[in-house]
Amino acid sequence: MGKTTLLISDLHLHPGAPDITRGFLAWLEENRGTDVDLYLLGDIFDAWIGDDLMLLGDADPSGHARLACAVADQLKAASDRGTRIYLMHGNRDFLLGSDFAERAGATLLNDPQRIELGGEPTLLMHGDSLCTRDEAYMAFRVKARDPQWQASILAMPIPERLALASQLRQQSGEANSTKAADIMDVTPDEVLSAMQQHDVKRLIHGHTHRPDVHPLTLTAADGSKTQGQRMVIGDWSSNEGWEVRIDGDGAPALNRFTF
Numbered sequence: 001m002g003k004t005t006l007l008i009s010d011l012h013l014h015p016g017a018p019d020i021t022r023g024f025l026a027w028l029e030e031n032r033g034t035d036v037d038l039y040l041l042g043d044i045f046d047a048w049i050g051d052d053l054m055l056l057g058d059a060d061p062s063g064h065a066r067l068a069c070a071v072a073d074q075l076k077a078a079s080d081r082g083t084r085i086y087l088m089h090g091n092r093d094f095l096l097g098s099d100f101a102e103r104a105g106a107t108l109l110n111d112p113q114r115i116e117l118g119g120e121p122t123l124l125m126h127g128d129s130l131c132t133r134d135e136a137y138m139a140f141r142v143k144a145r146d147p148q149w150q151a152s153i154l155a156m157p158i159p160e161r162l163a164l165a166s167q168l169r170q171q172s173g174e175a176n177s178t179k180a181a182d183i184m185d186v187t188p189d190e191v192l193s194a195m196q197q198h199d200v201k202r203l204i205h206g207h208t209h210r211p212d213v214h215p216l217t218l219t220a221a222d223g224s225k226t227q228g229q230r231m232v233i234g235d236w237s238s239n240e241g242w243e244v245r246i247d248g249d250g251a252p253a254l255n256r257f258t259f
Helices: 018-031 051-055 064-080 098-104 135-144 147-154 158-176 188-197
Strands: 004-008 036-041 084-088 106-108 113-117 120-124 202-205 212-219 225-232 240-247 253-258
Touching (some): 098 106, 147 158, 188 225
Parallel strands (some): 004 036
């Protein structure tokens, strides 16, 4: 059958949702192997305040450090058995760094990242950069990816960073509750622009929590039309997850599964 490629996103792991963590680790154990490429397309953690959190271990009363270490160590175990693991930042865990990647045996990817999947050039993204109609979020995104802003956050004591992360999650939830649904979805023209810029007919992303497969019509520079596809990976809950799976050179399939 050849190589299997798996893509997941938006697990939003946190100490208050142990069922998702158990489900993910069980899924990882079931799917790891020498012929597996695993892509984690962001928001694997509901929040990430810096790789140095892992140094606290059991001394962290919030449980975030224990969770981070457990996930990193299980990813490393999969890597040691031959699974190739690739990690992309999301809008919640954009501070994931090289220390976590090294401990997890993972390779950090840019967002966007163009790869070959089943012989087809494919663009991978977290997806938040496509939601350009959400102007307030896009302004925060620019700030949150500024190296100086990140350095100022990472210089804060860990308890203050944990409190800030909690505050930002609360503010995000309150803001999203008043936004129109289409504002928080991708901007169609931005999708087409990204795919044309990277010369692909297939885009796979997460972020929106709206799992689906969307056929697209792409226009080349000479005006000719081609058919494309946008696949949106769903978010995980306490008893179900989503994946895109490609076996060998077969077509990608968006799968929902329970655990």
